[in-house]
Amino acid sequence: MRIVRNFLLGAVAALGLAMPALAAERAIIVLDGSGSMWAQIEGKARITIARETLHEVLATLPGDLELGFMTYGHREKGNCDDIEMLIEPALDTGAAIAAAADEINPKGMTPISDAVRLAAEDLRFTEQKATVILITDGLETCEVDPCALASELESQGIDFTTHVLGFGLSDEEGQQVACLAENTGGKYLSANDGEALVEALTTTVAQVVQAEPEPAPEPEPEPVAEYNYKPTASLSEGGPDLANEGADLVWEWHTVAADGGKGEWVGTDYNSDFEGSLEPGDYIMTATMGYASSEQPVTIEAGKVAEPHFVLNGVYLKLRPLPSEGAAVDDDATVEIRNGGEYVTTSYGEVDLVVPAGALEVDVSIGEAKVTRSYDAKAGDTIGEDVIVGSGTAHIVSEYVAGTPVEADIFIEVVEAKANLEGERKSVAYTYGGDISFDLAEGDYVATYKLGGAKGEVPFSVETGERVEVPVVMDAGILAVTTPGDNFVEILSASKNLEGNRQSFDYGYGPSFQTTLAAGDYIVAAKVGDAVTETPVTIKGGERFELTVEAAAAGGKKK
Structure with a gap:
């Protein structure tokens, strides 16, 4: 299966490589459109590099190459079914594919296996030669084993190949998708930038041409025998048979094991109008639609058509x-x-x-x-129903003082306003950031915050369907302390309590220690050698106070 050589003749010509004339073939490029394609390589998004590469490679295509284009993860977040054929395989599709790639807006999941399967089926891989060229920057995220899929497609295909170009993948990540190529006789190549991506495609073509000559034409296939197996299914006993429209049925059959259970996998097919041929014998058949399924033994007899019916017991x-x-x-x-x-x-x-x-x-x-x-x-x-969750949005913006936003990772926790009998309030959600939003059920809450030695809380209420702004104005400043070395530094209250102790607000180690504190008076205690220095400071909201601590006289305190 050498469709890749035709797909990239344009790239080879652009790089000055001489190529022999090849027979007409059909292929589909599958381009990763998941959210990770916005990651940058040397300041440029991966999706941008991929678009530029396709424009360059597809500028010139052989006149007898039928090439299609598919992508996934480009329309919805969290949807493993977000796979779309953008350009059906046809002649002279280079410009159309490049234009379609320009419109892809990555945002979703990475259903690699299902995309390769759909591309193979579109190419009718069980009836004729077919090649899928996958360009991905991520791993499967939809709980399907790409290695098992590749073996399945190879076993069912007439002459099926998948080539995988890993874009920006580590060696370890590449090994997890390389089986898609290796299990179908294809090539896995890695690329970490635009130049390497073009080179990888060109190298694939060169290796294919050097590895094997064009195979001799296959003999004409024998006429397919009439079907001897035509199953039907319904959701309920006595209910109507599921029609092909909207009935995404999956049929799977196994041999019967010695204990009467499922034995070896025999095959899988799709849709409610499926009809096919099986060798006479005993099988265990499973019909599945969505998450409802039914299983039963089926016997295929020579010269007869088996028409088993499956009740899925589904809704x-x-x-x-x-x-x-x-x-x-x-x-x-x-x-x-x-x-x-x-x-x-x-x-x-x-x-x-x-x-x-x-x-x-x-x-x-x-x-x-x-x-x-x-x-x-x-x-x-x-x-079927509209489920009203009854949520509103709390937008929490943190500021040192009004007009001075917090850009550090301030910790924000939302708790219920009402405390239990022990005086504790239930935690609802938490995260870090100075500008964040929470979707919450209607009710009364308190936003607690902590940044360095500054902490506090702000009460707020959420109403269904409404957005409430929750300003967290800490009236705080920043204290930066420089010490002679990695000395212990602790920030204490300026005044003592009734027991003669000072409250501790924060601590750390030099030579550079920085914290956020609410406006007020404090003592900076620093241990330098065997001596402790105590320096009074006053922190003002929205201002930075820088303090350099010098070594105190041995055996005493410096105030």
């Missing part, structure tokens, strides 16, 4: 998570689905799934706000 679950009545669907909402207390799956944003019937529990969360829905779901039902 359609269609939920729209909304922060408030009339609001738009929150695409970042988390939806956890359980059946009879057993975990089924977690989805994001709008839910449109088939799940097992029974006692369903669904947790719908937007940020820290959560509601639970319970359904007594009967097979064949459709459960």
Whole structure:
């Protein structure tokens, strides 16, 4: 399988490499469109480098090359089904592919395996030669084993190859996706910048040409026998058969093991109108749609058509998570689905799934706000509703004084305003940052903050569907202390309590120690050798106070 050589003839010509004429072939480029493609290499985003490379490589293509273009992760966050064929394989698609790449806006997941599978199916890899060229800067994030997929595609394909170009991957990361190429007889090459990416593509072509000559034409395939296996499925007993439209059925069959259970995997196919041929014998067949499935033994007899029916015992679950009545669907909402207390799956944003019937529990969360829905779901039902989570947004901006924002990693924790019997307040959420937002259920809260030796709290309330601004104005400044060496420094209150002790606000070690303190008077205690220096300081809001501590006289204190 040598489709890659045709795909990159333009790049080879641009670099002055002579190439022999090759037979017409079909290929699909799969370009990573996940959020990590915004990462930069030497000040330039990876997606920008990829676009420029495609423009250069595809400037000249052979007239008999049918080339397509696919991407993933470019439309939605958290959606493993976000895969799209942008350009179907056809002649003279170089300019169209380059233009399509320019419009990709990376933002989502990295469903490498499913994208390669869909590209292979579009090329009809079980019927003819097919090559997929994957350019990725990340690893699979959708719980599918790319190595197992590659072996599956290789075993089913007529002449199938995947070439993988790892863009910006470490050696260890590259090993995790190289099997997609190695298990299908392809090449894995690594590139860390735009020049290396073009070179990797060109090298792939050169190696393929040098490795093997163009194979002799395959003999015409024998006519396919009529099918002897045509299964059907429904969601409920006595319910209508699932039609192909909207019925993403998966059929999988195994041999029967000695103990009567599943033996070796035989094959997998898709869609409700599937019909095919199997060798006569006994099998165990599984029909799956979404998260509902059914399994039964099936016997294939010579000269007969087996038409087993599967009852999936499933329901359609269609939920729209909304922060408030009339609001738009929150695409970042988390939806956890359980059946009879057993975990089924977690989805994001709008839910449109088939799940097992029974006692369903669904947790719908937007940020820290959560509601639970319970359904007594009967097979064949459709459960659909807008789920109002009842959340609002708290926007917390921290400032030393009004107009002077905090750019350091200030710790912000949101707690419930009401304390329990022990006087403790329940923690709701926390993070670091001077400009942050929390999605919270309607109610009363307190934002606590801590930065260095400065801490405090600000009460606020959240209403459903509303955004509340929570200003955290610390009235604080910065104290910077320089010591002769790595001396211990502690910041104490200027006054003592009734027991004669001073409150400790912060501590650290020299020669450079810096902390944030609320405006007021303090004592800077520094241990230099066997002596301790105590220096009074006054901190003013929005100002920086710099103190240099010198060594005190041996055996005493310097004040």
